[in-house]
Amino acid sequence: MDFAGKRLWFYLISLIVIIPGIVFLITSPGLKTGIDFSGGSTMNLSFSEKIKQSTLREQFAKLGYTEATIQKLDDNSYFIRTIELDEVKKNTIISGLQTNFPQQNIEVLSFDLVSPVVANETIRNAFWAVLAASLFVFLYILWAFRNVPNTRRYSFAAIVALLHDTIIILGIFSILGELMDIEVNTFFLFAIVTVIGYSINDTIVIFDRLRENITIYPNDNFSNIVNISLRESLGRSLNTSITLLITLMALLLFGGSTIQTFLLVLLFGVIVGTYSSIGVASQILVSWQEGDLKKLLRRN
Numbered sequence: 001m002d003f004a005g006k007r008l009w010f011y012l013i014s015l016i017v018i019i020p021g022i023v024f025l026i027t028s029p030g031l032k033t034g035i036d037f038s039g040g041s042t043m044n045l046s047f048s049e050k051i052k053q054s055t056l057r058e059q060f061a062k063l064g065y066t067e068a069t070i071q072k073l074d075d076n077s078y079f080i081r082t083i084e085l086d087e088v089k090k091n092t093i094i095s096g097l098q099t100n101f102p103q104q105n106i107e108v109l110s111f112d113l114v115s116p117v118v119a120n121e122t123i124r125n126a127f128w129a130v131l132a133a134s135l136f137v138f139l140y141i142l143w144a145f146r147n148v149p150n151t152r153r154y155s156f157a158a159i160v161a162l163l164h165d166t167i168i169i170l171g172i173f174s175i176l177g178e179l180m181d182i183e184v185n186t187f188f189l190f191a192i193v194t195v196i197g198y199s200i201n202d203t204i205v206i207f208d209r210l211r212e213n214i215t216i217y218p219n220d221n222f223s224n225i226v227n228i229s230l231r232e233s234l235g236r237s238l239n240t241s242i243t244l245l246i247t248l249m250a251l252l253l254f255g256g257s258t259i260q261t262f263l264l265v266l267l268f269g270v271i272v273g274t275y276s277s278i279g280v281a282s283q284i285l286v287s288w289q290e291g292d293l294k295k296l297l298r299r300n
Contacts, residue, residue, distance in 0.1 A: 001227075001231070002227060003226065003227050003230045003231075003278065003279075003282070003283070004223035004224075004226045004227050004282075004283065004286045005223070007279075007283035007286055007287060007292075010278075010279035010280065010283050011280075011283070013279065014164060014168075014276075014279065014280060017168055017171075018164075018167055018168055018171060020171065020175065021167065021168060021170065021171010021172060021174055021175060022167070022171060024171060024174040024175045024178055025170065025171060025174045030174055030177075031170065031173055031174050031177055031184050032173075032177030032178070032181065032182065032183045032184065033183065033184055033185075034081075034183035034184060034185035035081060035112065035114045035185070037123055037184070037185070039084060039114050040081060040082060040083055040084050040113075040114065041081070041082055041083065041084055041085040041090070041111070041112065041113050041114075042079065042080065042081045042082075042110075042111070042112045043079075043080045043082075043090070043108060043110065043111050043112075044073070044077060044078070044079055044080075044108070044109035044110040044111075045077065045078050045080060045094075045097075045106060045107070045108060045109065046076055046077045046106070046107040046108075046109050047076050047077070047078075047101075047104050047105070047106055048076070048104055048105035048106075049076070049103065049104055050075050050076060051076075051078075051101070051104065053070055053072050053078070056070055056078060057070050059096070059097055059100055059101075060080070060082070060093075062096075062100075063092075063093055063096045063097075065082050065083070065093070067082060067083060068080055068081065068082040069081040069082070069181075071181070077109065084113065084114075085113065086113075090108075090111060094106060094108060126189045129189070129193060130166070130192065130193065130196070133193055133196050133197075134159055134162060134196075137155075137158060137159065137162065137196070137200050138155045138158070138159055139155075141154050141155040141158050141204070141207070142154075142155045144204070145207065145211060147211075148211050148214065149214075150288075150289075153284075153285055153288050153289075154207055154285065156284070157203075157280075157281045157282070157284040157285050157288075158200060158203050158204075158207070158281055160280065160281070160284055161199060161200075161203055161276040161277065161280045161281035161284075162196055162199060162200065164272075164276050164280050165195060165196070165199050165269065165272045165273050165276050166192065166195075166196070168268070168272050169192060169195065169265060169268055169269055169272065172268055173188070173264075173265070176264075182261065182264070183261070184261060185261060187259060187261045187262040187265075188261050188262070188265055190262060191261070191262045191263075191264075191265030191266050191269065192265060192269075194265075194266060194269070195265060195266065195269030195270075195272075195273055198244075198266075198269065198270060198273050199269070199272075199273030199276060199277065202237055202240075202241075202273055202274060202277040203276070203277040203281045205233055205236065205237065205277075206229060206230065206233045206237070206277050206278070206281070206282055207281070207282075209229040209232055209233045210225065210226060210229040210282070210285075212229075213225045213228050213229050213232075222285075222286065222289045222290075223286050223289070223290065226282055226283075226285065226286050229282075230278055230282060234278070237274055237277065237278070238274070241270050241271070241273075241274040244270050245267065245270055245271070248263055248266055248267045248270065249267070251263050252264070252267065
């Protein structure tokens with residue numbers, strides 16, 4: 001397969017995937033942030049008998065918490081997110097529910113409180129963590145491929161691939177937040193950094209193979225060398241990704257709800273990361289070598 005010759009198709013596929021996510025990020029509320037980012041309180045409540053979600057929502061509205069978000073975990077338990085509560089307000093809510101549902105035995109399985117100050121600090125730390133990871137990736141590739149011509153191109157291509165993966169993941173979760181009410185939390189950040197690590201690992205494997213083939217075929221066309229390197233690395237990349245995807249699917253199906261966001265990010269991240277190593281990072285090197293941007297500007 002002529003991967004390099006089809007690079008414009010790879011770019012088009014990336015745009016088709018990226019644009020809907022960007023639209024949702026801009027036109028909708030964007031990412032649906034959890035308590036870790038926006039501040040507030042969350043409770044896991046267990047009821048001795050079945051209770052409808054709509055009924056529970058009405059009771060919270062009567063108690064003065066119309067903004068409360070109520071998610072069903074199973075027939076007898078719910079996850080509730082509301083404004084910041086202290087212990088007194090929490091007990092008032094539980095007492096009010098117990099009064100309205102005397103037949104129920106209500107148990108508070110968990111109660112968490114995050115202030116807006118802590119939430120803002122979490123966002124800042126997340127930004128610096130991603131920025132630091134990208135910087136270290138850039139410097140590492142610059143050092144590891146120092147003997148290859150145009151080393152900076154490899155670092156630049158890897159960073160573009162990372163941005164590509166991150167933007168797609170943000171877009172996907174913006175869409176999921178709007179359509180399926182999925183929130184992002186600190187697990188989301190951990191997963192993003194993990195995806196960055198996986199993606200750059202896959203990219204470096206291909207780049208390393210490319211470096212070896214440049215030495216083996218010094219007089220060959222760069223596009224041909226990229227194609228040879230991708231064909232030689234494709235089996236390993238796909239086998240690794242498929243094995244990891246099977247594991248993630250098993251965890252997603254049988255794991256707990258608390259790590260669902262983390263697993264979803266990894267699931268999408270593995271797919272996108274594998275694709276970007278083949279269809280983005282490597283193809284940027286070819287486009288740079290072939291002067292695609294200059295050719296495009298000349299046409300205009």
